[in-house]
Amino acid sequence: MQAYEERLTAPRSWWFIALLAGVAMALILLPLGTVPMLGGLVGGGALAAVAVSSYGSVRIRVVGGTLIAGDARIPLEALGTPQVLDAEEARAWRTYKADTRAFMLLRGYVPTALRVEITDPSDPTPYAYLSTRSPERLAAALTAVTAS
Numbered sequence: 540m541q542a543y544e545e546r547l548t549a550p551r552s553w554w555f556i557a558l559l560a561g562v563a564m565a566l567i568l569l570p571l572g573t574v575p576m577l578g579g580l581v582g583g584g585a586l587a588a589v590a591v592s593s594y595g596s597v598r599i600r601v602v603g604g605t606l607i608a609g610d611a612r613i614p615l616e617a618l619g620t621p622q623v624l625d626a627e628e629a630r631a632w633r634t635y636k637a638d639t640r641a642f643m644l645l646r647g648y649v650p651t652a653l654r655v656e657i658t659d660p661s662d663p664t665p666y667a668y669l670s671t672r673s674p675e676r677l678a679a680a681l682t683a684v685t686a687s
Contacts (some may be wrong), residue, residue: 653668655681
């Protein structure tokens with residue numbers, strides 16, 4: 540049973556920048572002729588689009604007693620109480636309050652986040668910081684799954 544799923548996609552402005560990267564590559568190759576220019580447009584735009592897509596394809600899921608955030612898989616038994624962070628508090632936890640040992644699924648274009656203590660004594664990670672557009676829903680999903 541899946542209790543929560545979110546995909547942190549890149550903002551539209553990043554896709555526009557990827558297009559501009561293709562145009563810039565085309566302009567760089569313009570002195571070499573029309574065919575290299577078109578190749579630069581397609582190739583440069585495609586490479587930039589792949590970079591934007593891969594960075595913006597991270598998912599957060601709560602499935603079958605596990606929190607899956609990017610590459611991390613954390614059993615819900617190892618998690619403490621979730622703390623919803625508004626934009627200001629999230630900024631504080633990803634800058635001056637941050638612990639270098641923490642797991643951080645950080646996306647700068649997502650202003651809100653969820654912070655969850657990791658209570659497993661064998662894990663040196665003190666907490667998980669998860670950028671999310673709906674921290675209340677994620678906290679509710681974590682609480683509901685661990686309560687049942």
